[in-house]
Amino acid sequence: MKKINLLSTLFLLSLAVAKTNAQSPSPKSAGYEGPNKLNTWALTITPALTQFYGDLRQYDFKLGPEEHLTGGLGLALHKQVTPIFGASLNFWTGNLNGSKERIYNAHFESKGFLQTTINAHANLKPILFGYNKLKRWKWDVYAGYGYMWFNSRVYRLGTGKSVELIRTNTNRSSKTAGEWERDGSTYTREIVFPIGSAIHFEASPRIDIGLDFTLNHVNTEKLDVTYGGGGSEQYPRQDIWLFRKGDSKLDKWGSVGLSLTYKIGKNAVMAKKDAKGNWVHDPAKGRYHLRYTNPLDLIAPPYNPTMNDADSIAKANMPKPVDPRLFTDTDGDGVADLFDKEPNTPANSIVSGGGVAMDLEKYVKDIIAKNLPKEECEAMFGNIEFDTDKAIIKDPSQQILKQVIDLLNVRPNCRAVIVGHTDARASDNYNFQLSKRRVEAAKRYLIRNGMQDPSRVLVEYYGELRPVSDNKSVEGMSRNRRVEIRILPMNSIRSSYPAGFRTGKKKDQEPGKVAKEPRKKK
Structure with missing residues (x-):
């Protein structure tokens, strides 16, 4: 019986050694468990x-x-x-x-x-x-x-x-x-x-x-x-x-x-x-x-490239020589010669992405005509800038007024309301008069530059009564010195401001004129 038990033990030990070898990384006894399954029975x-x-x-x-x-x-x-x-x-x-x-x-x-x-x-x-x-x-x-x-x-x-x-x-x-x-x-x-x-x-x-x-x-x-x-x-x-x-x-x-x-x-x-x-x-x-x-x-062997292989790979992936026209802009319009369809446009021309000169005024008119609804007016807000104590329109603001002219000429059912404001420096009366001069200057610009129906331009002026910022800083006072232009339908009889907003008008006063509202004394 001892002999039988000894032989049984040796047999089981041999199976255990075989299983251990199956898990060994040795090439001659490598196990089969892994990503690639093998049949074993x-x-x-x-x-x-x-x-x-x-x-x-x-x-x-x-x-x-x-x-x-x-x-x-x-x-x-x-x-x-x-x-x-x-x-x-x-x-x-x-x-x-x-x-x-x-x-x-x-x-x-x-x-x-x-x-x-x-x-x-x-x-x-x-x-x-x-x-x-x-x-x-x-x-x-x-x-x-x-x-x-x-x-x-x-x-x-x-x-x-x-x-x-x-x-x-x-x-x-x-x-x-x-x-x-x-x-x-x-x-x-x-x-x-x-x-x-x-x-x-x-x-x-x-x-x-x-x-x-x-x-x-x-x-x-x-x-x-x-x-x-x-x-x-x-x-x-x-x-x-x-x-x-x-x-x-x-x-x-x-x-x-x-x-x-x-x-x-x-x-x-x-x-x-x-x-x-x-x-x-x-x-x-x-x-x-x-x-x-x-x-x-x-298991696929790892790929170890030689120096010749590396050179071949580098040459095959090397980018093609860059066209020098990609770095040149002969006419200075911001479009490289390689993509410029008009490489000789005049200086300071406004061009498209392809380098073609554009008529900005015609472009704006086309945009307005294509995008605004035909039967109603779409509100448009503009801010006309002025220097301190002056009513002379600055050059950047003239472009906004030209857009208003184009819009009103293609939309006869719309009208413009020009609203003037000032900062808090000077007296109330002086500020009312200054805001009046500014809105009248804007109206004159519209009439003189092609506005077809001047009766569709209304003016309002409020002096310092309607600030949008505090008057204690230079920046705040600059924001308060403004002329706003609002586009409204012709059948609108309301003021450009919401209901309940004080405008300083009398009930029987005509549009475009504002009565003086004396300042309350503290």
Whole structure:
């Protein structure tokens, strides 16, 4: 029992070592877990010739008296852990026989034996030749542990099967190894240790063919129900066919057969050679089998460019020479000559993005005509700037007044209201008069520069009464010195200010005139 436990421990330890190697980054034992999955399971069937080795065996390589060829059938489920290590669950059934004239003058038969084992495999081909040589071949050596169930009977030579000397599981046989009833026959159970070697060839992505050799060491002499040794009849005849330990070695049986393997898994493919004779693996095409594939072969090697490669890449990505016209602007209009459609426009011309000179006044008129509604006026606010204590329109403000002229000329249903304001310096009366002079100056500018209907221009002036900022700073007073222009519909009778906003007008006062509103004394 201690021997059995020791062997079981060694077997489990070998599987643990195989699993550890599967997780090692070593090229010869690299694991298959990663972005590129591989198939790892396979099913093998092996029809084989069987032969017994023990006391009732007269010749090793030819048939003895009353012997005949025997055979068996093996079935194995394989799990490949790494390209080198794997494991399998094996089932065998078959027949055995043997005979010997000297001493025993007997032959035996064991029909329909059963055997199941767990084997550990090692693939020697990558170790001896590497992964890329003999790519399609796999050479395994294996060893295992399991049980064998058999029912053997011994007959006298020359009598056929008419004289039976002994059988297993009788009152005269030991039953310490256990027994099993099947179809009315009692089977004796014994421990078995198989060792062997198998050569496989990858015929297709799914099928392997091979040759398998196995020698099974049975932990007993009772497979032929005979023990012996000594070379002469030193034992009483009735004691030869017992299960006790004799001088001979333990019984064995061997097999040699052709194996057919089906590789289980999804999208099975196998490696192919390119035009240069190198093996090519493309994970995008499917899954390779770990029996024949090193997982490292599925990882694309890093690209390390040489200096010549780097120079070629740099030249291929070098930008084209820049057109010098991109940096020149002959006419100074802000558009480079490369894109300028009119490269000789006059100085200070206003141009489009293509460098074409534009008539700004016509452009403004077109914009106004296209974008304002035809039946109603759209409010337009402008701020006419003046210097302190002056009513002279500045040049930037003249452009705003020209736009008002263009708008009113194309919109006869609109009118303009010009509203004047001052800061708080000087007296109320003076500021009213100053704001009046300013709005009248703006109105005169509109009339003199093309306003077609002067009656549509109204004026209002409020002096310092309607500030938009404080009068304590220069900036605030500058904002309060303003003339606002508002565009309103002709049918509007309201002031340019919202309802409830004080304008200083009397109820019967005509538009454009403002009565003086005396300042309240504090």
